[in-house]
Amino acid sequence: MRKFLNKVLLVGAISLFANNLFAQETICYKNGVTSPSEIETTPLNGIVCKNQLSVNDMKKDGWNVLDIQIKTVDGKLNYSYYFYKIDSLKAAPKINSVNEKAEFSVRPIGTKIMNLENNKSTINVGNLIVGQTGIVVHIYDNDKRSIVANAKVISSNPNSSVVEFFSFDDLKQDALPITNRNVSINDVLVLNYMYNSSLLIAPNFDSFQAVRNEFKENNFIHSDIFAAKLKYNNRPYPTKEDIQQFAMEQNLGTVFFVLDGKIFVVDSKTFTILDSYRFTFDQKEQQIPFYTRVEDIESPFYQIAFIFGDEKLTYNDYYKKILGIK
Template sequence: MGRYLILFLSLFFVGFANSMSQPIISVDGDKATIKIDNIDVGMSGFVVKHLNKEHSIILKNAVVSGFDKKTKIATLKLSDYDALKQNSLPSGKWKVSVGDEVVLAFGYSRALLIAPNEEIYHRITKALPTLEWVHPDLFATVLSFNGHPTPLKEDFNNMCSISSAGLLYFYIHENLFTLDCKSMTILQITKAPLKQESLQLPFYSRVEQINANWFGSGSSKLKAYDPYYYELLVKNNPKNKELYDLIKNKEQKLSSLLDDFDMKDEK
């Protein structure tokens, strides 16, 4: 199983190792489109306006919200770019327009892995040696600064921004989930039945204690690994049929999460 996992993950990583860029062909409010041979819904990036041959500026965040395989047209959801905040500098009045460049899958060579123990963490990271891994100690330090022993979505988003990580991995009950680090959309679910003999909460790190706020979301210590991270995945992927089927076949204690899906007629 170990060799299969390494081969499968390596083949998957090859397809997402490099960023890709395409010009915008249409803009309508907070939506834009590009033409591209293939792209996964949920991939994130940003819009660049080239002012001249030597100067350019990042205008917006961009997340792929839809892709038509027949027309090869991808629809992008645009939002304010917040990775590099500098309140002392003017923001400018440039708007996204046709011809601006969209860069997607930026930072997919860097990743953060959430794992239940040290052994599983090392087995998965060694399976993908070409990835530059952001150590969970750094994330635990960020959580301690924020006072969140239980990591929230905004904590993951913050960590992705400050570490320039493009991919986020969760190992949960014999499955490895690959997510876009900004949108937290599932890109791949890989069956990985690794033996788990111990559990560290909220995830494996060498940080002994994460400081907590007096109250508020994330201030309580995480009590259960699998249910919490499954809930986090469902909240950010309510239309993912593969995730729905996976949870449906799990233990009865996870059945309440099925109500959070938006599967409509697919149920």
């Protein structure tokens, strides 16, 4: 029974990873190779390769190699190629970023874990944002892989960065066991995991639509879904923890806040402000707690008193407090 449940968990992790990380991703493999010099022209097995496409064929079709696993079995070589394709991502926003320190993008960044000490690793990717997050993927034989941890950037310079690992709870279910596997050398680190799946907090319909039209790379879950959850829980004024919990449940990597003439892009796990953009919109109409078509979200008296105290905050002031900005 335990073995069956572990398989269910692994399949769930694979499904989550495959459906959401890149526009397309796959693993192709070839076992029993005796001539390594011919591997890039040899047809590979796998869902996409189908014993017809080689590494060179995949590259010509726009696929990129993120990782290669090579194992020796009975004197022969087993190759597994991890391919990804991001050609379906649309144009980046045309509005200007306020951030001048590091270039932000929702597109995933992949690299291998080559060192590990005190639950941290130094990677050869520089100019990252402290608080930027990702996941660590362990690749098993052939086309099996699983997410084993979250990762966050804790320091960065122009040439390298240090990431720290923490528990991946997005698949947590009381009825299923969790994996005991820890991060290990040669696992794959993928930064910006699910950054193109987002929640949008905006004060009115016009700003809500304008941001969605501007950030075409992002898939925005409708704010009505979040509002419905808040209504069910009698919480019309979402806390930071409410937003993070919802983002985890819906597998969202970023949260967009529209306030005070700017758009703030926030990592859903660390709540780090990844970037901000100047954004002109009509601020006369501000819907509390945010733009939604869900009406009459009632709140217990104690929550209103706890959040606002004796002073009722405006839309801008409320979310500034949540983001910790002035």
